Amino acid sequence: MEFFQNLQKVLRQNIREYGMFIALFVIMAIFTYSTEGIFISSRNISNLLNQTGYIAVLAVGMTLVIVIRHIDLSVGFLAGFLGAVAAIALVFWKLPVWVVIPMVLVMGVLAGLITAFPVAQLKIPSFVASLAGWLVYRGALLLSTMGTGTIIIPDEAFNAIGNGFIPDIPGLDFFLPKVHKLTLLLGLLAIILFIFSEIRNRRKKQEYNFEVLPLDIFILKLMFLSVLVGGITWVLAGYNGLSWTVVIMLIVVAIYHFVTTQTVLGRHIYAVGGNPEAAELSGINVKNITYVVFGSMGLLSALSGILFTSRLQSATTTAGTLFELDAIAAAYVGGVSAAGGVGKVTGSIIGALVMTSLTSGMNLMSIDISLQYIVRGAVLVAAVIFDVTTRSSRK
Amino acid sequence: MKPPILEMKNITKEFPGVKALSDVSFRVAEGEIHCLVGENGAGKSTLMKVLSGVYPYGSYSGEILFNGQVQKFSGIRDSERAGIGIIYQELALVPEMSVYENIFLGNEICKGWTVDWNETIRRASQMLAKVRLDVNPETKVRDLGVGKQQLVEIAKALSRDVKLLILDEPTAALNEDDSANLLDLLRDLKQHGVTCILISHKLKEVISIADTVTVLRDGKTICTLDAKKGEVSEQVLIKHMVGREINNVYPPRERSCTDEVVLEVKNWSAYDPKLGRMVLKDVAFNLKKGEIVGFAGLMGSGRTELARSIFGNPDGYEIMGEMYVRGKKQRFNHPKDAIQAGVAYVTEDRKAKGLILIQDVKQNITLANLREIASHGVIDGNAEVKVANEYRESINIKTPTVAQVVGNLSGGNQQKVSVAKWLFVRPNILILDEPTRGIDVGAKYEIYTIMNRLVQQGMSIIMISSELPEVLGMSDRVYIVSSGRISGELPIEEATQEKIMHLATN
Numbered sequence: 001m002e003f004f005q006n007l008q009k010v011l012r013q014n015i016r017e018y019g020m021f022i023a024l025f026v027i028m029a030i031f032t033y034s035t036e037g038i039f040i041s042s043r044n045i046s047n048l049l050n051q052t053g054y055i056a057v058l059a060v061g062m063t064l065v066i067v068i069r070h071i072d073l074s075v076g077f078l079a080g081f082l083g084a085v086a087a088i089a090l091v092f093w094k095l096p097v098w099v100v101i102p103m104v105l106v107m108g109v110l111a112g113l114i115t116a117f118p119v120a121q122l123k124i125p126s127f128v129a130s131l132a133g134w135l136v137y138r139g140a141l142l143l144s145t146m147g148t149g150t151i152i153i154p155d156e157a158f159n160a161i162g163n164g165f166i167p168d169i170p171g172l173d174f175f176l177p178k179v180h181k182l183t184l185l186l187g188l189l190a191i192i193l194f195i196f197s198e199i200r201n202r203r204k205k206q207e208y209n210f211e212v213l214p215l216d217i218f219i220l221k222l223m224f225l226s227v228l229v230g231g232i233t234w235v236l237a238g239y240n241g242l243s244w245t246v247v248i249m250l251i252v253v254a255i256y257h258f259v260t261t262q263t264v265l266g267r268h269i270y271a272v273g274g275n276p277e278a279a280e281l282s283g284i285n286v287k288n289i290t291y292v293v294f295g296s297m298g299l300l301s302a303l304s305g306i307l308f309t310s311r312l313q314s315a316t317t318t319a320g321t322l323f324e325l326d327a328i329a330a331a332y333v334g335g336v337s338a339a340g341g342v343g344k345v346t347g348s349i350i351g352a353l354v355m356t357s358l359t360s361g362m363n364l365m366s367i368d369i370s371l372q373y374i375v376r377g378a379v380l381v382a383a384v385i386f387d388v389t390t391r392s393s394r395k
Numbered sequence: 396m397k398p399p400i401l402e403m404k405n406i407t408k409e410f411p412g413v414k415a416l417s418d419v420s421f422r423v424a425e426g427e428i429h430c431l432v433g434e435n436g437a438g439k440s441t442l443m444k445v446l447s448g449v450y451p452y453g454s455y456s457g458e459i460l461f462n463g464q465v466q467k468f469s470g471i472r473d474s475e476r477a478g479i480g481i482i483y484q485e486l487a488l489v490p491e492m493s494v495y496e497n498i499f500l501g502n503e504i505c506k507g508w509t510v511d512w513n514e515t516i517r518r519a520s521q522m523l524a525k526v527r528l529d530v531n532p533e534t535k536v537r538d539l540g541v542g543k544q545q546l547v548e549i550a551k552a553l554s555r556d557v558k559l560l561i562l563d564e565p566t567a568a569l570n571e572d573d574s575a576n577l578l579d580l581l582r583d584l585k586q587h588g589v590t591c592i593l594i595s596h597k598l599k600e601v602i603s604i605a606d607t608v609t610v611l612r613d614g615k616t617i618c619t620l621d622a623k624k625g626e627v628s629e630q631v632l633i634k635h636m637v638g639r640e641i642n643n644v645y646p647p648r649e650r651s652c653t654d655e656v657v658l659e660v661k662n663w664s665a666y667d668p669k670l671g672r673m674v675l676k677d678v679a680f681n682l683k684k685g686e687i688v689g690f691a692g693l694m695g696s697g698r699t700e701l702a703r704s705i706f707g708n709p710d711g712y713e714i715m716g717e718m719y720v721r722g723k724k725q726r727f728n729h730p731k732d733a734i735q736a737g738v739a740y741v742t743e744d745r746k747a748k749g750l751i752l753i754q755d756v757k758q759n760i761t762l763a764n765l766r767e768i769a770s771h772g773v774i775d776g777n778a779e780v781k782v783a784n785e786y787r788e789s790i791n792i793k794t795p796t797v798a799q800v801v802g803n804l805s806g807g808n809q810q811k812v813s814v815a816k817w818l819f820v821r822p823n824i825l826i827l828d829e830p831t832r833g834i835d836v837g838a839k840y841e842i843y844t845i846m847n848r849l850v851q852q853g854m855s856i857i858m859i860s861s862e863l864p865e866v867l868g869m870s871d872r873v874y875i876v877s878s879g880r881i882s883g884e885l886p887i888e889e890a891t892q893e894k895i896m897h898l899a900t901n
């Protein structure tokens with residue numbers, strides 16, 4: 001009985017964090033039921049994750065932008081435009097992939113810094129500065145695809161980023177045929193690492209007398225997450241294994257998670273978000289942090305553009321439309337607060353998954369696009385209301 | 396004894412990991428001024444928040460009787476309706492609105508569907524007369540000083556016909572004149588039948604005004620003392636608050652002052668482009684190694700502006716003049732430069748400018764000196780906890796763990812976190828701006844002791860303070876600031892309250 005009391009208490013205290021997982025779970029369950037299992041099929045999950053990729057990397061960058069109390073509306077068309085630049089470089093300038101990708105990423109950083117300039121130096125609201133960017137990049141995208149229309153990309157290496165899968169370990173065909181062994185192995189490793197690091201963390205916290213979850217709940221949490229990761233790995237391994245998109249997404253999340261939680265830079269970013277004035281007086285250069293965060297946003301926009309262009313194997317005139325709003329929605333569903341200083345990149349990834357699951361599930365159910373927008377809007381509002389109310393009731 | 400207007404019985408309130416109130420009982424007689432005193436974190440503010448419905452019925456245990464009836468407030472609106480008004484330490488006025496709009500905010504006087512502005516202004520003027528505040532009701536609140544804003548808050552409460560007025564540390568940010576004025580007003584209100592609960596760390600003030608005093612310690616009621624029976628004195632209050640006797644308010648100190656000048660400022664003027672006027676005019680002063688220099692003056696005399704103009708000028712003043720740090724001519728362009736040169740500045744307004752309330756104690760303490768606990772930009776979590784725990788012990792920050800969110804600490808403990816943060820920078824020159832505002836006697840003594848220890852180790856301290864006894868008790872030398880100028884300098888042997896006040900108002 002104590003177990004259930006504990007569970008109730010923990011859930012109530014951390015409702016915001018777990019609520020997201022529960023919501024994701026419920027959404028997946030509903031779609032699995034209403035599509036008679038198609039939703040949870042290996043093929044669909046693999047597709048779903050690939051679709052999440054280009055929104056997820058944007059959402060990660062957007063999280064930090066919102067954490068420092070700004071917004072960047074220009075990222076969608078910036079991604080579209082840089083995708084087109086990549087296509088042009090590959091197709092017309094005949095540059096090799098390993099030149100094109102770094103080049104586009106650097107252009108992304110520059111674009112981010114340009115957006116940051118009026119915001120940091122002249123205190124222009126980022127809403128306005130990035131709205132200008134939205135217009136400019138949209139124009140630039142149209143301009144660069146004007147002569148040709150859609151640019152088809154024949155480069156296989158480039159297209160693999162959005163469509164390819166990691167190779168399997170050779171020579172193991174006798175064991176579990178039709179299953180991607182390397183994916184399984186990586187999934188297993190991830191679970192083991194996760195469990196170890198959680199246990200170490202808990203020990204350390206206990207040493208300092210910090211609050212920790214009761215043991216039974218802790219074990220439950222470990223089991224739940226292990227089963228989740230294990231399940232996804234198994235489903236993916238049953239199809240083609242991990243895609244390059246997912247690998248890239250995981251690396252981005254891992255890096256950003258590390259930077260935001262473990263480094264001085266991360267601490268400075270959250271300090272600026274939490275109280276810019278106090279941060280400035282603590283010797284943190286708020287302007288520089290603004291440049292860094294917008295620069296990173298630009299970098300991730302470029303990455304998003306590459307992922308999307310590669311996935312379509314072409315650059316189109318409308319690439320990137322509404323990406324910025326999807327990314328912002330994902331970040332809010334994932335728990336960032338517009339008041340600043342609050343929000344995790346891992347949350348935003350879950351947020352992105354929630355939003356793409358909705359799209360994917362409703363597509364499978366052949367729900368009309370008009371209704372899809374309405375449903376996504378409702379989910380966004382619900383998530384934010386849930387966020388605000390759970391935050392204030394915990395005081 | 397008059398019948399009680401308020402009785403709180405066996406109130407217990409817990410936060411995760413903290414029992415803020417345990418079984419507290421509290422009785423207030425009708426028409427009295429009842430002071431509530433206790434150390435930082437004793438539970439005073441929490442008790443008042445329980446009473447006013449900030450913590451709704453059900454989130455605490457115990458019973459509240461107001462006007463003889465059991466009350467189950469589910470929010471501030473309920474308690475307001477019952478006739479309870481509360482004024483928090485953080486003022487809750489809208490700076491951009493006029494005085495009369497603020498007074499009737501949320502309680503607008505309407506004629507049909509629209510607000511009746513004429514009636515509003517007429518009634519607001521009445522309220523202002525009641526609190527003896529002589530300003531045009533159409534003045535914007537932001538153009539008033541803190542003392543006057545405080546009076547507007549009271550006028551706002553009175554406009555709702557309060558029977559019980561609660562003031563949480565109203566005089567903490569006021570100078571002596573404004574404080575005296577406010578206390579007079581409370582006496583006046585008492586004549587008109589308003590009951591008052593007053594929370595304060597200024598014991599002199601408590602003694603002068605209280606009919607009854609209740610002392611809280613560690614979330615428990617220690618005693619209730621009756622002033623008319625002569626039970627209230629500073630010694631008695633301190634003993635009950637702290638649990639032991641403190642005989643000196645200021646710790647004794649051997650003078651450690653040397654002749655080596657570590658900071659010197661000359662012809663220092665600053666123009667604030669936002670306000671469009673000079674905030675500092677031709678200031679000159681110096682600070683020696685091992686010295687505590689007091690900066691006295693009225694609120695708004697320019698002391699904070701002086702500190703900030705030195706500390707990397709975050710407000711973007713246009714500065715003329717020279718500054719020498721340890722003999723070297725220097726000018727800091729960012730607080731970062733100042734910190735690097737060994738200067739630290741504990742801000743006056745900890746909530747708005749000093750702390751990050753949504754982050755925890757350890758993150759706040761280490762923020763200005765993360766480099767020391769990081770290698771290659773990666774923070775060492777163990778080192779961070781260790782540092783935070785050291786300061787928690789050495790200046791006695793009351794918190795369950797250093798992972799507690801700072802916004803959840805009591806006001807005084809937040810101030811200690813703010814001090815700890817700047818000590819961790821390990822400065823040679825420490826600027827303290829109102830360092831003991833809102834801090835209890837015991838903790839004040841601790842902070843003074845720390846200051847003495849630091850100067851003995853060779854640090855130099857600039858202490859900006861509006862409390863003259865503190866300036867006189869701690870400084871080696873006093874500068875008096877008045878309208879952006881240094882209007883006088885006194886060695887401590889010659890300084891008296893009268894002389895300082897004379898120079899400050901000059």
Ligand SMILES: Nc1ncnc2c1ncn2[C@@H]1O[C@H](COP(=O)(O)OP(=O)(O)OP(=O)(O)O)[C@@H](O)[C@H]1O
Pocket residue numbers: 395410411413414415433434435436437438439440441442793794802803804805806807808833835
């Ligand atoms: N929201 C909260 N969450 C957790 N703990 C809290 C919260 N609010 C107050 N506390 C804790 O409750 C205790 C009492 O705090 P309270 O603010 O009532 O003290 P106080 O007597 O008003 O002190 P001060 O004189 O410093 O203002 C403190 O230990 C504080 O840390």
Ligand SMILES: [Mg+2]
Pocket residue numbers: 439440441563805806807
């Ligand atoms: Mg308090």
